[in-house]
Amino acid sequence: KNQVEQSPQSLIILEGKNCTLQCNYTVSPFSNLRWYKQDTGRGPVSLTIMTFSENTKSNGRYTATLDADTKQSSLHITASQLSDSASYICVASQRGSQGNLIFGKGTKLSVKP
């Protein structure tokens, strides 16, 4: 069954600290892996997209890694800011799916002052 599992379910950190969110996927055949940020009451916004041949991709303070062999990805947030408080969603795309993306349930991150 194609699915995406994320951990932890929720996380609280202090402003300025770093954190790492985890994602495991069982999607086959695999095409690409995305991370989205979803603020409360808003639609998801894309942070990174990585194909199976890419190991890491950065977007400002966000760095995503991908290990296609172990089917694991992580999102590292550096020097967190209050505005990073949001849900972070890991999404896997199946090759040939023509758009049916498989979404994880997200990790809810709270950054406290």
Place this chain on the structure above:
Amino acid sequence: GAGVSQSPSNKVTEKGKDVELRCDPISGHTALYWYRQRLGQGLEFLIYFQGNSAPDKSGLPSDRFSAERTGESVSTLTIQRTQQEDSAVYLCASSPGLAEYSEQFFGPGTRLTVL
């Protein structure tokens, strides 16, 4: 505006009523997607359009759900005889091509509450 817009932003209805949700994609985007997000759950794929045709309707949960797209632009998602389990946020996304390779741009969603 330059982004995906959805209307209404909130909809409260009584069980058994029909509702229609609207999505205006980014101009020029050929692909359009509808998702459902229940509280505390991940996004659930409903249907996608390539142009005005819907090659994949596999995610529609029942025959009470239908969607159409006209003029390769606006799309409407219709839910007939709403049930309480239909309560969720309905998100629309558009992309310049098929989402397997293209970035999806999401609207703010319509929050549907069925009493």
